[in-house]
Amino acid sequence: MSTPNFSIAAVERDTGLSKDVLRMWERRYGFPLPLRDANGERAYPSDQVERLRQIKRLMDQGHRPGKLLALPAEALADLAPRYARQAYSEAVTVDEQGLSEMLALIKQHDANGYLQTLQQRLARLGLQRFVQDIVAPLSRRVGDAWEDGRFKVFEEHLFTELSKRVLRQAIATLPPTTGLPRIVLTSVPDEQHGLGLLMAEALFALEGAECIPLGTQMPLIEIAHAAQAHRADIVALSFSTAFPHRHIPAHLEQLRRLLPDEIELWVGGGGVSRISPVPGVNVFSSLDDGVKALSAWMKAQSASGTVRST
């Protein structure tokens, strides 16, 4: 009574597991095994939903459903991440303790304290180092903490929202850029994380590129329309670690087909680390690589520009 049962649609929303998968698991593994309501429709008790969430989280860490679903409920709790987590290898030495303190502020839901700390770092370090030494590592750690269950969804949202604010504000103080290249920044449908895009925008804008931020979750065909309407030189996409790896190549191939050849397609974010290369698409595994590529682009451009004007 206090916690009513969930319809299959509600479970899909809350766990991210499709209806097809939920039914298939029930058929194959015998879990979840929901009750049935008066119409014979599945009614999932909240404890099963809770376990499904946990299973989903472990799957995102590389575990296989077959194993997880065979496991008794208690065994799930102390399952380690399966992919060896890469050691944090930021280019520069980061202030590990400072980061922990900032995460602690989020964990205490101290929004103002967190904002102030961010502002302070930004003022001290300047935008570029702020992004590379503070926001990116923080984002990484929040992702890890979320996978471990140490962060709740709403805590991750709070972190993202507040960090975005500070970044946007910093970007707004930059002089309006009207240079080349023109870069359209966005993400595909089902990818709602926009913090990575904002970090990229900050770094690109610092280099003098003109950024056209379109927010997240653009249909592929619309990305192509936008790129042409804005006469973009580059389309930059971001995939978070939460995005299902397996679907990334298909997205990239389709978008590559929809874009004119002369527009480059750049991709970055935590989700692209372990994907096979796609022809005509530049994949960057770190922000720094993206910045380097931008410098290279501008160099090549000015060189060819010189040739042309000669």
Add this chain to the structure above:
Amino acid sequence: MSTPNFSIAAVERDTGLSKDVLRMWERRYGFPLPLRDANGERAYPSDQVERLRQIKRLMDQGHRPGKLLALPAEALADLAPRYARQAYSEAVTVDEQGLSEMLALIKQHDANGYLQTLQQRLARLGLQRFVQDIVAPLSRRVGDAWEDGRFKVFEEHLFTELSKRVLRQAIATLPPTTGLPRIVLTSVPDEQHGLGLLMAEALFALEGAECIPLGTQMPLIEIAHAAQAHRADIVALSFSTAFPHRHIPAHLEQLRRLLPDEIELWVGGGGVSRISPVPGVNVFSSLDDGVKALSAWMKAQSASGTVRST
């Protein structure tokens, strides 16, 4: 070859019509009628996808699928919105021509020009009037234009993204609020529009409330967790006109059940105009109503506080 066919999953993503619906329409109405690939799976040509989008748009305006699907392709183009569109009745007289000029900037994809104009208005009017006389009416008109097909998706995204930036920036300049009430602002899953939330936040923050912005698309259970963790007095949700009306009451009822009684649930946005009232939920059809409710809340609070302290 230039435009490859779409899988049913791709069509679902791009149109927002579920796979079930797509198959059902095919069975019942004979449209869409996709090709089949080598595996016997549906392969939708892009013109059918285009028509589906158009149909979806008209449905969101109140047309019924049965009629639309029976109609020949050409007849769709000049179908008027079915719900009588309410005349713009902003509390104050708005600068109609000014708004049109700003929309024109978006239409020309002049991001910088649009940003500058916004900043200018903000400086001239102050935040409150800026929200009520500029951003809200603009947002309304963009919504209408989008429904008519005068705005493309990416143009709407550009508008939203740029407007959000200016608003956030303005909010950031306000002194950090630590007063009462504490208001958690967010939206439900599948509702990705956050501009309304930002407008509400601006107005609430101006009144001295402490706003906790959690971004969009929070699972209901997480909203409840967040509200308790932040010791919120009020949870404020926003539904855009694009959100399927029929599902709103179910969401509200479920969230109301998940929230403790003493936390109020406030709802606003273009999507809530024509829904039946839900017990325990305050529905606001305009930003102004929300602000008034907030004043009332604060008054009641201080009154009871006085009583208590006596």
Add this chain to the structure above:
DNA sequence: CACCTCAATTTGTCCTAGACAAAACACGCT
């Protein structure tokens, strides 16, 4: 021991076709 190849398994998504409840409509009555 590392590396490659091929077969077996696992897993998600798609398929058809039927049922039914809730919403929207249309009709007739007051």
Add this chain to the structure above:
DNA sequence: AGCGTGTTTTGTCTAGGACAAATTGAGGTG
């Protein structure tokens, strides 16, 4: 015009079957 009541429309659910893509494991080779 306003209000109940029957009818149609519409979306979502159900069941089980099929299959391709991804992943794993085995066996062989350098």
